[in-house]
Amino acid sequence: MKFLFVGTHPENTGAATHFVALAQGLVANGHEVDAVLCPDSLIWHGLAYSGVRRHAGRFRNALDPRGYAAVRRVIRDAQPDWLVGNFGKEYWPLVLLGRTHGIPVALFRHRTPAMKRFSAFFLPRLAQRFFAVSRHARDAYLAKGVPPHAVQVLYNPVNTALFRPDPARGRAVRSSLGIPQDAVVLGYAGRMHGGKGIFPLLEAAQQAMRAEPRLHCLWVGDGPDAAALRAAASTMPDTAARHHFTGWSDDTTGYFSSFSMLAFPSVATETFGRVSIEAQACGIPVLASDIGGVPESLSPGETGRLLPPGNVPAWRNAILDLCDERTRDHMSQHARSFVQQHFSTDVIAAQFVAQLDAAAHRADSPAVSRIDSPAR
The missing domain is CATH 3.40.50.2000 (Glycogen Phosphorylase B;)
Incomplete structure (x- = not known):
């Protein structure tokens, strides 16, 4: 044709x-x-x-x-x-x-x-x-x-030849940003504005960081609220050094491989959730808001979890649950095959x-x- x-x-x-x-x-x-x-x-x-x-x-x-x-x-x-x-x-x-x-x-x-x-x-x-x-x-x-x-x-x-697990590249990204190789990295990739749920995510991450000293946050993207997000992250002296901001990137594949989990925390309705399937193609489990078309992008309990939008305690607990390596490994094993079969x-x-x-x-x-x- x-x-x-x-x-x-x-x-x-x-x-x-x-x-x-x-x-x-x-x-x-x-x-x-x-x-x-x-x-x-x-x-x-x-x-x-x-x-x-x-x-x-x-x-x-x-x-x-x-x-x-x-x-x-x-x-x-x-x-x-x-x-x-x-x-x-x-x-x-x-x-x-x-x-x-x-x-x-x-x-x-x-x-x-x-x-x-x-x-x-x-x-x-x-x-x-x-x-x-x-x-x-x-x-x-x-x-x-x-x-x-x-x-x-x-x-x-999603082009699964491009979006794929790449541990070597993930290690290189962590090294370049000063993130320990044994850290648990909560990643965000996308536009930074309030409707994307970045501020409730920051609050949930701050609480989880205080309970889990290995936890770091890697923020990939830019937008109208990026400066305010950076400023808010810097006000907590006990966790500020564990927040890493990269600015906008046209190529997120290396960053996905450096994540331990992806957060997709939108509080405004999303038509779909492309970043969710890109991360899963790289073998990364996803924590996502149960809103709009986002639930169609993952298999809850198998490749990630759906959470109430903006609910800080629920997000904090889910982040801490995925700090457990066995839980993450189980989801990682299913994530890429799920994307290959459906997307x-x-x-x-x-x-x-x-x-x-x-x-x-x-x-x-x-x-x-x-x-x-x-x-x-």
Whole structure:
């Protein structure tokens, strides 16, 4: 099958990481993939040497004629079977181009409904496949009145060749940060703002550190509340030296290998939990908030634990429980296999193609209305 991915969003987002991993998975499964991308973006660099044919282009908005021209050129040359989009400002251009050229369209939505009412009504019905990245997100669309057949679930894929256990790299990271090799490291990786639950996590970690002298915290990321978090951590003289801040990193794989456990403590609803499956792919157990789509990213009791968002005593106790090496080892042994079975690029790419085949079969059925079938 031939795919044309359009992802001209220049920012570093979870949707961008998803875009890269799915394209890589399709190539690895023997499909042909072209992509229209913003040059020098995360996606552009992420797809270098991947077998994806990259083409420069950019939609500055949904009416940008240069964006349409760039995609049309690749459609003419590559003759794709499907157009695939991940970013909101490209949804309508892809639907219009698909209708014009007789090519079906698959769109991914990485948020719970936040589109304008017109787009939220029509896009899931006009695209031949409209994917939410969790059951939680799909339920949000159904609650807005979108018919069940119009929204499918396809989880974020993770490249398990990239995200894998790497003890040597983990030791090197610890050494570079002055963390003892025998320390128990509670890791956080992501954006630092209040909705991510970083301040209740800090409080729970401080309490756990006083009970467990081997416990260190490694904070990977940046954001509007990073300075306030650093300041709060520094006010506790008995634990301040055991907090380590790295700032933002585009490559978290080495940091995951230095963690003993990952904390995903969001107090605001999350559509999914990509950082959770990335950590588990590296063999790291996860402590995660029981909120939004996060529970779909782990196997509670086997690869991690779900905890009440913002509940400091519950988080403190869970952190201390995972300071026990036997408990962590049990979860680590299950974590990577869980991701390989449910979220690896090979698995998700195969599920994606199966969904598209089902859409094509449905479009060929005489019982299907014209709005659901691609224009030819």
